[in-house]
Amino acid sequence: MKKHKIFTDGIFANNAAFMLFLGMCPMLATTKDFMSALGMGIAVLATLILTNTAISAIRKWVPNEIRIPILIVIIATIVSVIEMFMQAYMFDLSQTLGVYLSLIVVNCIILGRAEAFAMKNNVFDSFLDALGTGVGFLAGLAVLAIAREFIATGGLAFSSLLTGQKLWSFQIIPTAYTIPIFSDAPGAFIMFGLLVGLVNFIIMKAADHKKKKAALVAAGGQ
Amino acid sequence: MAKKQLSKMILLPLFLAGITLGAAGVLTGAHLLTAPIIENNKDQKKLEGYKLILSIDPSVNIGLTSAEIAKKLTDKGVSKKTKVNVGEDLIGVVYDATIKGWESGLTFQVGFKDDVYAGFNLISSNETPGIGKDYLQFVNDRIKGVKIDQPVLLNDGSYTGPTAPITGGALKEVLELCAADYALGDSPIIPPHEYEEYIGALNIENADQIVEVTVSESLITKGVSKRYEVNLDGVLQGIVYEATVEGWNPGIHFLAGFKGNTYGGFYLLSSDETAGIGASYLNEINDRIAGVPLDQPILIDDETYTGPTAPVTAAPIKEVLGLMAADYLGQGEVEPEPTSLANLNAALNILTADDYSLVTLTQDLKDGGVLLKYIVLENGYRVGVVYEMKVRGFKDGLHFLVGFNADKYAGFKLLASQETPDYGGDYLTNVNGWIKDLPAADPVLIDDEVNAGVTKTVTALQTALGLAAGDYLATMNPTYPETSLENLNAALNLTTATSYTMLPIRETLKAGGILLKYDVLVEGVSVGVVYEVKTKGFKDGMHFLVGFIGENYAGFKLLASQETPDYGGDYLTKVNGWIKDQPASDPILVGNPENVGLTRTVNGLKTALELCADDYLEGRI
Numbered sequence: 001m002k003k004h005k006i007f008t009d010g011i012f013a014n015n016a017a018f019m020l021f022l023g024m025c026p027m028l029a030t031t032k033d034f035m036s037a038l039g040m041g042i043a044v045l046a047t048l049i050l051t052n053t054a055i056s057a058i059r060k061w062v063p064n065e066i067r068i069p070i071l072i073v074i075i076a077t078i079v080s081v082i083e084m085f086m087q088a089y090m091f092d093l094s095q096t097l098g099v100y101l102s103l104i105v106v107n108c109i110i111l112g113r114a115e116a117f118a119m120k121n122n123v124f125d126s127f128l129d130a131l132g133t134g135v136g137f138l139a140g141l142a143v144l145a146i147a148r149e150f151i152a153t154g155g156l157a158f159s160s161l162l163t164g165q166k167l168w169s170f171q172i173i174p175t176a177y178t179i180p181i182f183s184d185a186p187g188a189f190i191m192f193g194l195l196v197g198l199v200n201f202i203i204m205k206a207a208d209h210k211k212k213k214a215a216l217v218a219a220g221g222q
Numbered sequence: 223m224a225k226k227q228l229s230k231m232i233l234l235p236l237f238l239a240g241i242t243l244g245a246a247g248v249l250t251g252a253h254l255l256t257a258p259i260i261e262n263n264k265d266q267k268k269l270e271g272y273k274l275i276l277s278i279d280p281s282v283n284i285g286l287t288s289a290e291i292a293k294k295l296t297d298k299g300v301s302k303k304t305k306v307n308v309g310e311d312l313i314g315v316v317y318d319a320t321i322k323g324w325e326s327g328l329t330f331q332v333g334f335k336d337d338v339y340a341g342f343n344l345i346s347s348n349e350t351p352g353i354g355k356d357y358l359q360f361v362n363d364r365i366k367g368v369k370i371d372q373p374v375l376l377n378d379g380s381y382t383g384p385t386a387p388i389t390g391g392a393l394k395e396v397l398e399l400c401a402a403d404y405a406l407g408d409s410p411i412i413p414p415h416e417y418e419e420y421i422g423a424l425n426i427e428n429a430d431q432i433v434e435v436t437v438s439e440s441l442i443t444k445g446v447s448k449r450y451e452v453n454l455d456g457v458l459q460g461i462v463y464e465a466t467v468e469g470w471n472p473g474i475h476f477l478a479g480f481k482g483n484t485y486g487g488f489y490l491l492s493s494d495e496t497a498g499i500g501a502s503y504l505n506e507i508n509d510r511i512a513g514v515p516l517d518q519p520i521l522i523d524d525e526t527y528t529g530p531t532a533p534v535t536a537a538p539i540k541e542v543l544g545l546m547a548a549d550y551l552g553q554g555e556v557e558p559e560p561t562s563l564a565n566l567n568a569a570l571n572i573l574t575a576d577d578y579s580l581v582t583l584t585q586d587l588k589d590g591g592v593l594l595k596y597i598v599l600e601n602g603y604r605v606g607v608v609y610e611m612k613v614r615g616f617k618d619g620l621h622f623l624v625g626f627n628a629d630k631y632a633g634f635k636l637l638a639s640q641e642t643p644d645y646g647g648d649y650l651t652n653v654n655g656w657i658k659d660l661p662a663a664d665p666v667l668i669d670d671e672v673n674a675g676v677t678k679t680v681t682a683l684q685t686a687l688g689l690a691a692g693d694y695l696a697t698m699n700p701t702y703p704e705t706s707l708e709n710l711n712a713a714l715n716l717t718t719a720t721s722y723t724m725l726p727i728r729e730t731l732k733a734g735g736i737l738l739k740y741d742v743l744v745e746g747v748s749v750g751v752v753y754e755v756k757t758k759g760f761k762d763g764m765h766f767l768v769g770f771i772g773e774n775y776a777g778f779k780l781l782a783s784q785e786t787p788d789y790g791g792d793y794l795t796k797v798n799g800w801i802k803d804q805p806a807s808d809p810i811l812v813g814n815p816e817n818v819g820l821t822r823t824v825n826g827l828k829t830a831l832e833l834c835a836d837d838y839l840e841g842r843i
Contacts, residue, residue, distance in 0.1 A: 029351050029352055030351065032351075032352070063230075063233075063234055063237060065230070065234060066234050066237065066238050069238060070237075070238065070241050073238075073241055073242055073245050074241070074245065076245070077245035077248055077249055080249055080252070081248060081249065081252040084252045084253060084255075084256040084257075084260070085252070085256055087256065087260045087263070088255075088256035088259035088260050088263070089259070091260070091263040091264075091267070095344075095346050095347070096351075097351070098347065098348055098349065098350070098351050098355055099325065099348050099349075099350060099351070100351060184352070185352050
């Protein structure tokens, strides 16, 4: 498989958020605001890169019978280390993400990519796969968070990931016209559904367009 | 085959164990690296929390004092109780706690100020985002400003935010426990549900604020533990003292109130006195003392009293009530002994003063804390004025001297204080350097940075120094405009004087009405001395100059007078001719036929002239 395809598959064709529906729990819970989603996305990205590369590096020595416990030990270790460093250097963000940071251990994306890709491919490919999957998941979180925060609050707020200090914010929609439910759990489901619908609509349109184009090419050929 | 199976059974767990050991090593390393930083983050968050909860400006330095925590609090997860000060002012009390909500590790701070919850600060939690975590976001707004005796976090109809019953329930229990602990020991304000006793001790209808204030050491030794101000609508209704004395049995615990100039009443809190004897006697006390003027004897068991008697129970109560009354009337103060010359010198930053005289104080000065006012002398000449003051800074008993000379503060000498050593105590050691040589008319101690954190001490000092400076400028250092060279020439019967310098005046001369003393010069050489005098003749305001040259009077120049024109007024116009060239050592204006009928004018004038002559001659020696 070509390197760039390994990378782009994770972002588009096999996007964990909108195509594979993996990691739904943190996806819905940590997208109340953009900065939390960004923090979660970065944590998942880092975990994916570290676990995929580590597992790929030792894959030849891992006995098949005990590969799952070994993968879980490695993933849990890496997630714990990341959590500790986030508490040390991104204390406010770690508090905002709370238990979902620890729950990355059980995120299907991590174990899924480790088992499906890293155990079968070399370190560099595994790294590219983790990078693509992580960026795709991060992008999914970011899009959902931006949509939710914007509609729920009328604008967006940006703060430092390291200190939690507010950097910049803007508001376009007046407070009276915001829809606060989008910052709550029901709003997360509604917005996620809308975005999935939008993604599928675009894919269907693209497929139709491709089909028509192929038909035209075929007709031209006759 | 079996051997291969056995080998796998041993090797696979060993491999897994090896991986787990490796993971444990990595986790240990990461923990060692990050644990101190995480702890530091939490501590930092807590420090910020103290300011946040108590609404203290982030730039202000705060002092933290750990207090002992009751076991029932530690059992519930409260780990720390901290008194937060800005300088010497206690701002509030903050409790740190880690409890189990839905998840364990819910770490927070809750603060109290006066009689209300000051705020809530979440340090860290593992609560579920969207549920417990959202619930915690609203806790501060919900409890801030709630009275400490009121329940908090009620999920009644008034609250429409997120709910998390398990997290909320655990939190509510600890918050209310902390509030109860705070109300017991740290709030100077008595919670309203305890008002009844204080109202009873004053026999009044109502009160809306009761504040504990400092009680003097002398009362504490007699069993009086507390003193309260009882207010209604911001108006002081009376003072209540709390005491425990030993009667027939130990432990007669009571409140006694004072209002206006009377005993307000007596409220028995508890006692072990004998039923029917001491106990009955105690029950009568309120009726017997309420409304009795403070200058009247109380609890006199004479023939007019027919109720129960219990002399052993009565004696200590009478004694303590008398002490309370004296304290209430402010009779505890003893007239101070004048301080030492060394201290007076220190207050003026000099070493040469050798005597002083005391000046009678006005009521304003007494009310402002001035104990004594000294005119400090060196060889009879005033070298400064010193005020001895005792005021309340952060605590009672800020006792000091402040000196003035010319138009300036001359210095500050601390005699005693109860101020906190590292705060107000340190501040006081610098006051002398800060105020020395500053104009007495200007405000002093206005450096905001230096004053930060010692507000009460500084405010008290500023008020006291301002009072002393104002009095000094108004009464002790009046400035008189210097007269003209023409008048000085006239007083010496000269026309050649070209300049003059001012000479110091002895304190005794000032008392005699001498305002200024001029050394008159011709081409820089002294030719004579002129005294400017304002004294009383027949009327006030006899204002003149008298000059001396060599051993003699040189002349007299009237500047102003209220004397009767045809009598004393005429007389004064002739004085210059009479005294010119008369020996300064001789009595003056004696045997003059024009003295007849002008006794007061002549005596006033003669006394002043001879006072000047004596000083002039002494100066020449």
